[in-house]
Amino acid sequence: MVAEQGVVVGVDGSPQSLDAVAWAALDASHRGRPLNILYAFMWPSVYAPVAAPVPTPYEQGMQAVAAEIVAEAAARARAAAPGVRLTTAMQVEPAASALLRAAEHAGTVVVGSRGRGGFAGLLLGSVGVQLAAHAACPVVIVRRAERPAGAEAGRVVIGIDGSHDAERALRFAFEQASSRGTGLTAVLAYHWPKSNGPGDMLPVAFDPGALREDERRTLAEATCGWIEKYPDVDFRSTVVKGRPAAVLIALSAGAELLVVGSRGRGGFAGLMLGSVSQAAIHHAACPVAIVRSAAHR
Numbered sequence: 001m002v003a004e005q006g007v008v009v010g011v012d013g014s015p016q017s018l019d020a021v022a023w024a025a026l027d028a029s030h031r032g033r034p035l036n037i038l039y040a041f042m043w044p045s046v047y048a049p050v051a052a053p054v055p056t057p058y059e060q061g062m063q064a065v066a067a068e069i070v071a072e073a074a075a076r077a078r079a080a081a082p083g084v085r086l087t088t089a090m091q092v093e094p095a096a097s098a099l100l101r102a103a104e105h106a107g108t109v110v111v112g113s114r115g116r117g118g119f120a121g122l123l124l125g126s127v128g129v130q131l132a133a134h135a136a137c138p139v140v141i142v143r144r145a146e147r148p149a150g151a152e153a154g155r156v157v158i159g160i161d162g163s164h165d166a167e168r169a170l171r172f173a174f175e176q177a178s179s180r181g182t183g184l185t186a187v188l189a190y191h192w193p194k195s196n197g198p199g200d201m202l203p204v205a206f207d208p209g210a211l212r213e214d215e216r217r218t219l220a221e222a223t224c225g226w227i228e229k230y231p232d233v234d235f236r237s238t239v240v241k242g243r244p245a246a247v248l249i250a251l252s253a254g255a256e257l258l259v260v261g262s263r264g265r266g267g268f269a270g271l272m273l274g275s276v277s278q279a280a281i282h283h284a285a286c287p288v289a290i291v292r293s294a295a296h297r
Helices: 015-031 056-080 095-103 126-134 166-180 208-229 244-251 275-283
Strands: 007-010 035-041 086-092 108-112 139-142 156-159 184-190 235-241 257-261 288-291
Touching: 007 015, 007 095, 015 035, 015 056, 015 108, 015 139, 015 166, 035 056, 035 095, 056 086, 095 108, 095 126, 108 126, 126 139, 126 275, 156 166, 156 244, 166 184, 166 208, 166 257, 166 288, 184 208, 184 244, 208 235, 244 257, 244 275, 257 275, 275 288
Parallel strands: 007 035, 007 108, 035 086, 108 139, 156 184, 156 257, 184 235, 257 288
Antiparallel strands: 139 288
């Protein structure tokens, strides 16, 4: 049973999932929440009549492997956060469905960027993609740093675009920064209108200075209430001209966590993940949290 508002981490024995366990254990410890390690698996197909049960020795062997994977994960969690409240579970069902069900009661679900069953060329496994698109709670995908630390090293970074989806993401980002005792940087990236060809024209009333000021105002309005609620957080904000995905990925180098909403103000209503969140989970150089708004749950 998953503890209400606890941290759930999915494991499969891969190095990436053990990295996720260490991250999840520290997160649970920082925020005073229980940690649940979940290993979900399916029996491999065997050539036997449809109604035949799984042979007992085979089932026992698989259960032993599962228990070993869970025990290794538990040891990694205790090493990362010795005082964490820890439970473990093994379930015979597809990993994505088990974790999505757990997300209905959890505060956060954590997975590695790629599991043991992924293809080497993939940047993110299918379980991570499904969770990011459909989970009822924030999903953290733990990625290893891929380049030297940048300007926001050691801080939590959140991408803001003025959409209604930002409230849950801001709450999560401020809570993360506060519990970790680190700073938080809110980033609003935008592009100016531009001509794409001889027949295109800029808006008649286009004013670059006014556009930048509007974006600064949007960012200030989105964050002012949260700054008051979390006076302990070293907060700073920045408005950057550029494509949001590229800006956030660049700022993710060395960051504690990159937080993004599932869909921004430019997204199509039918999409479960927007282009910025898609880019973040595949290319960011730090762990990424995808926070869906209550309307999309």
